[in-house]
Every structure is written in C-alpha cells, then in structure tokens.
Amino acid sequence: MTAPIRAVLFDLDGTLLDTAPDLVSALNAVRVEQGRDPLPFELARTQVSHGSSGLIRLGFPDLAGDPLEALRLRLLDVYSLNLAVGTRLFEGCRQVLDYLAERDMPWGIVTNKPAFLTQPLLATLKLEQQAACVVSGDTLPQRKPHPAPLQLAASQLDIAPAHCLYVGDAERDVQSARAAGMPVLVARYGYLGPQDDPDSWQPDGHIDSPLQILDYLQGISAR
Numbered sequence: 001m002t003a004p005i006r007a008v009l010f011d012l013d014g015t016l017l018d019t020a021p022d023l024v025s026a027l028n029a030v031r032v033e034q035g036r037d038p039l040p041f042e043l044a045r046t047q048v049s050h051g052s053s054g055l056i057r058l059g060f061p062d063l064a065g066d067p068l069e070a071l072r073l074r075l076l077d078v079y080s081l082n083l084a085v086g087t088r089l090f091e092g093c094r095q096v097l098d099y100l101a102e103r104d105m106p107w108g109i110v111t112n113k114p115a116f117l118t119q120p121l122l123a124t125l126k127l128e129q130q131a132a133c134v135v136s137g138d139t140l141p142q143r144k145p146h147p148a149p150l151q152l153a154a155s156q157l158d159i160a161p162a163h164c165l166y167v168g169d170a171e172r173d174v175q176s177a178r179a180a181g182m183p184v185l186v187a188r189y190g191y192l193g194p195q196d197d198p199d200s201w202q203p204d205g206h207i208d209s210p211l212q213i214l215d216y217l218q219g220i221s222a223r
Helices: 018-034 041-045 050-061 065-079 095-101 115-124 148-158 169-179 210-221
Strands: 007-010 107-110 133-135 166-170 183-188 205-207
Touching: 007 148, 018 041, 018 065, 041 050, 050 065, 050 148, 065 115, 065 133, 095 210, 107 148, 107 166, 115 133, 133 148, 148 169, 166 169, 166 210, 169 183
Parallel strands: 007 107, 007 166, 107 133, 166 183, 183 205
Antiparallel strands: none
16 A cells, blocks of 8 residues: 655656756757757757766767766856756646645655755755755765665655655656655656656656646545
C-alpha cells in the first residue's frame, strides 16, 4: 500500500522552473562567439536537463577534451550573468506550491545544478525562503542518479523517503528516487527528447502538467 505523502521534492530544470530560455540563449551566445550559427530553440531545449555538459556537446559535437571543457566553462560564465531573464515557474507550479503551503506540507529541491547557479536563481525568483531544503549538484560528492541527494533532502526534512514524493523529468531522477525508496513522477512537460522513453523508466506515474501533482496527492490521500 502506498505510504502517505508528507513532502514533495522537485528537480529544478525542466520540472519546477522553465530555465530553457536562458540556458539555450547562453549556449547560442557561445556558438556565435565561435563563429557558428545559433541552434533552433526546440532542438537545444531537449538537452537542458542534461546540464552544461549535455548542452555543450550538442552545440559543439565535433569537439572533445580540453577545448570542449573550455567552452562549457564559458557557457556557465555567460549563463551565470543571465540566470533569470526568461526563466519562470512552469505554468501550474505556483498553484502547486500554494496548495502545499496551505496544508503545511514542506517542499524542496534536489537538482544536479551547482549551488553557485541554484542559489542565486532561487533568490532572484523569491523561492529560496519558500523551499524547506535545497540540495544542489555539488552539495554532496554524489549526484543523481545516486540516491544520496534525495536521501539527504528527506533527512533535512526529517521525513522518511517513502513519505516524500519526487518529481523529475529525466531517467536519472527515476533511478535516484527508486534507489532512495521514494515514489516518483515523471514530468512529461519537461525537457524530454525524441530518444527518451519515460514509460520504460517505470515511474509511479506521468504528469503532463504540474497541476496533475495535486491529482496524485489527492488520490493517495483518498486511499
């Protein structure tokens, strides 16, 4: 029988926040600096959940090693100066956060995004004080798909992983949650690419809108 949910944890890029406008813009700025044409937004959007490494490999598929790493660091420099130009909560996320606040149900963030980007982004969007915990990609030596980040978030909330719901948009999110003993939903509105097959990841459910998180929570509580 499914355990009652007492907290909700979110992946950041592609789940809670639509960061693609600013990340794709940064990637294309680096491409232009290197004398290359910008990539189509919809193409680059599918790589945003794979972070700077995934984006830079897409933008410069002919490079590797030190030259590619130098461009990845340049991408982060450009992005860090434009963190919240076009970035917003996904439509419906504000209603979800309000629903959780009304019920005194804590929520947090577990992301592979490094803290030097995560913290100022959350502060700019006035989400930093609302989140009960934030685990960034460099908070621990391990990152998702390792279960440790999710386990740390549950520990910080003082809630067992089985009573925390995780929502993410990548296979590693499901793998991390499964290993942590945490129920997980896949956000199909996120940055899935044509190569992704979320059905094969075997999450506890799929959502096409953040508002469907509420359907899941209400369904669990009604059991």
